[in-house]
Amino acid sequence: MNLRQIETFEAVMRCGTASRAAEVLGVTQPAVSRTLGELEQSIGFPLFARIRKRLIATPEARSLYEVVKSAFDGIDVIRGAAARIRDQGSGEVRVASLSAVGHSLMPKAIAIFQKRHPSTRITLLVLPSRDVRDLIASGEFDLGLAADLIDTTNVVHETFLARDALCVLPAGHELSSKAVIAPMDLDGVPFIAYLPEDRFRQRVDAVLTAAGAVPKIAVETALAPTALALVSAGVGATLASPHAISGFDQSKIVVRPFRPGVEARVLLLLPSDRPKSQLVRDFIDALMAAR
Template sequence: MSARLNHRQLEAFRTLIQTGTVTAAAGLLSISQPAVSRLIGDLESVLGFTLFIRHKGRLTPTQEARALAREVELSFVGLEAIRQAAKDLREFRTGSLKIATMPALALSYLPHLAHRFLDSHPGVTLDLQVFPSETVAHRVATQRVDVGFAVHWRTDPAIMSEVLAAAPLMAVLPRDFPLPADGVVRPQTLEGAPFVSLDLGLQARFLIDQAFFSAKVSRRLMVETSLSHVACDLVAAGAGVSLVDPLTALSFQDKGLRVLPFSPAIRFEYHVLRPAQVPPALLTQRFVTYLQDEIVRILGTSRRD
């Protein structure tokens, strides 16, 4: 005699109620008929009352069995709902993701890539917030978002930072700007040209200034901005030339600007930031991998170059 109620007993009871015969129940459960009878007998012993009246080879549920069947069915429906929910999570058919991103991604390819991700993951929702990299890092550190995308950030014990993708800064020029013969822009190419510069507080600005200083080339700094997208808009409006992150530059190729490589190469990194104390959800990992693959494809560079 079994001393404990178990799931297999209830499964046999439910199947027997549904099919009406031990033979049919055994077939659905892929066990023998004696095994079904044994499970029902064990269940009756645990419960302390009869579940089926046996008469001339037929089983008739007792009133107690009918009452119990309603409760068992509710439990199985609940378990099935749990199984389905777990399957949906495992197969990325449900869930939500809060993202904080720097403008360089939000104003170039991220909206398009996010839309494609949602198309291939129906049932998933995204909350996309756009902030400067410093704010992105703060929101990740305080666990207000699941993942953030930013430029390289200082070491923070509350943040796990990895390179999402990297590529050199690109030169953006008006269509009528004289092009170098080899198609590569150098500091000397831009000597004396009006220059749209990134803000002094940005690491890219320091590296750009260093490249021109090392080449002993002077620029006419006409305007400063913290956003690569605005820098490109200014170039398109005739304010000068600029060096910006590669994704932003490439997004302006079809907007009247020339986009060319710059030498010496100035590496620009897009970073993915996650809360250090919280294991990333499967959906977060899925989105980061998808975004990384797509950005690397767009840039035409390896992930760790």
């Protein structure tokens, strides 16, 4: 017994005649008859009585057909699932993001993605970059965006964003009259800094130190939205990436270019132990379109 014989038997039972089954299968009627004969020899009992050049199904054939039909129904289910996976992916995308883009760029990307995949469920967690990296390295999440301060061992990574930071001031700040902020403008000025281990903080410190500027550190924080909220409350100035600022209420802040430039970088992370699904590829395309 082989699959071709079973397919022929199923077609004859479904179509009612050998000639119609031959048309469906794209073979000749003699080929159908020959294949049925081979199947009968294989299983050891007759499936059809040949009466007046017609094939009449035996009771044994009808019993066998019930089993075959169930099997073919299962194959149809598999085909349908394969088609859905081809067209829509596995049905879920799990994304983790640092806060600097998790409240600004990421919602735009999700909106773009859902226009193409409206039925796909998305899980989004906004976390510190180290936690984003851990979720991707463990394979629990499909992709992530993180600051470049992380350990990139055991993750696939590439630069997703690299933009010069902007200076953010409280509304009405004395420096808001300047078109461009320089390092010495921040000398002695209350300043919201990131944590010392943050690579962006280290790049900012290097630029300030080279110019001889020493801001008055008012608060150290790990997250850009927190730094911006502190600026909005009048606590001090800060430097932040354009993508972090774009998702923030700018009614109580003033944004100015900062020279020389200090680059803020975001990495795209993927698990290292599995290929990208079509859904993940499409989500990455949405992220690129949202930049």
